[in-house]
Amino acid sequence: MVLIQIPQRWQLPEHQVTSETAFFNRRRFLKTLVGAGIAGSALPLIGCQAQTATDSPTVGTRPLPFSTNPLFTQIADRDLTNELVAATYNNFYEFGGTKGIWRNAQALPTEDWQVEVTGLVNNPRTFDLDDLTKSFPLEERIYRFRCVEAWAMVVPWLGFPMNALLQAVDPKSNAKFVRFTSFFDREITKGPTFPPSQFLPFPYTESLRIDEMANDLAFFAVGVYGHTLPKQHGAPIRAVIPWKYGFKGAKSIVKIELVDTQPATFWNTLSPGEYKFESNVDPAVPHPRWSQAKERLIGANAEFEWQEVPTLKYNGYGEFVASLYS
Numbered sequence: 001m002v003l004i005q006i007p008q009r010w011q012l013p014e015h016q017v018t019s020e021t022a023f024f025n026r027r028r029f030l031k032t033l034v035g036a037g038i039a040g041s042a043l044p045l046i047g048c049q050a051q052t053a054t055d056s057p058t059v060g061t062r063p064l065p066f067s068t069n070p071l072f073t074q075i076a077d078r079d080l081t082n083e084l085v086a087a088t089y090n091n092f093y094e095f096g097g098t099k100g101i102w103r104n105a106q107a108l109p110t111e112d113w114q115v116e117v118t119g120l121v122n123n124p125r126t127f128d129l130d131d132l133t134k135s136f137p138l139e140e141r142i143y144r145f146r147c148v149e150a151w152a153m154v155v156p157w158l159g160f161p162m163n164a165l166l167q168a169v170d171p172k173s174n175a176k177f178v179r180f181t182s183f184f185d186r187e188i189t190k191g192p193t194f195p196p197s198q199f200l201p202f203p204y205t206e207s208l209r210i211d212e213m214a215n216d217l218a219f220f221a222v223g224v225y226g227h228t229l230p231k232q233h234g235a236p237i238r239a240v241i242p243w244k245y246g247f248k249g250a251k252s253i254v255k256i257e258l259v260d261t262q263p264a265t266f267w268n269t270l271s272p273g274e275y276k277f278e279s280n281v282d283p284a285v286p287h288p289r290w291s292q293a294k295e296r297l298i299g300a301n302a303e304f305e306w307q308e309v310p311t312l313k314y315n316g317y318g319e320f321v322a323s324l325y326s
């Protein structure tokens with residue numbers, strides 16, 4: 001029963017709290033609603049109360065076979081984040097606007113999942129999970145993970161390089177960007193309580209340049225900590241781009257589309273000044289509302305304790321990715 005008790009010690013002093021939704025100034029937003037003629041009586045209070053009988057944040061996961069890629073284990077100066085800490089401190093706005101959405105996320109229907117790979121490719125394909133894990137050998141990669149909100153973790157993902165998928169579908173020469181689309185169903189992914197989800201640009205989408213997607217580090221994760229992804233981490237397949245801020249890594253992907261022009265994305269549409277398309281981790285480029293020079297490394301033990309550490313350019317992966325930006 002210990003697992004259901006989410007420790008509170010991680011809650012940071014108010015002045016250190018940064019949030020991706022803080023720009024939703026409540027009054028400004030209400031004005032918009034008034035403008036749209038739906039404020040007041042009709043203001044919907046969309047909650048995320050969907051709770052299941054389960055009380056374990058890793059419910060339903062299965063062990064996965066994998067090999068370890070020694071090239072991409074973390075530069076060994078940071079401890080692995082505790083698994084239950086990582087599984088109970090998430091961003092997944094489809095299931096709510098707080099970090100504690102793991103129970104809500106259990107409503108995600110992952111059976112018979114299909115991922116459509118489409119657009120500017122010579123071999124468009126729709127994969128089911130079985131196809132994916134059989135077509136691409138799984139490896140473990142221990143990556144630093146840095147959210148734009150200035151918290152960080154170290155996570156052992158299981159999956160395969162995006163480049164392997166790219167080879168399989170054979171991009172056309174005019175393919176310049178990839179766009180990832182996350183699962184969305186108004187009845188299931190009800191969004192945060194505020195603002196109401198119909199005012200957010202769902203489904204969640206993210207995008208990379210094709211050369212970024214082809215970089216060795218860019219990764220599709222189908223598992224974490226030796227087993228399939230728990231739903232709150234973006235089951236059954238999510239993107240992990242360790243040199244970029246965490247929001248680039250779309251969860252619960254249903255569509256991968258190669259396109260010729262830079263697509264609109266969820267956060268960039270909401271607040272382009274705060275969520276740049278490129279969004280490489282960089283201590284020298286402050287967020288408009290906070291410095292990015294340091295980060296709060298969370299949870300080497302189960303107590304949600306954190307320590308402040310310097311942020312590294314490209315999240316410490318410059319040797320692999322700096323040449324993309326020269």
Ligand SMILES: Nc1nc2c(c(=O)[nH]1)N[C@H]1C(S)=C(S)[C@@H](COP(=O)(O)O)O[C@H]1N2
Pocket residue numbers: 020086089090091092093094146147148182183204232233234246247248249250251252
């Ligand atoms: N579909 C979807 N993907 C998403 C998000 C989201 O809200 N919806 N949040 C992003 C953000 S801001 C972060 S920091 C990471 C968090 O991943 P984790 O909860 O597995 O640590 O997921 C990213 N992918």
Ligand SMILES: [Mo]
Pocket residue numbers: 020091147148149245246247
């Ligand atoms: Mo994030």
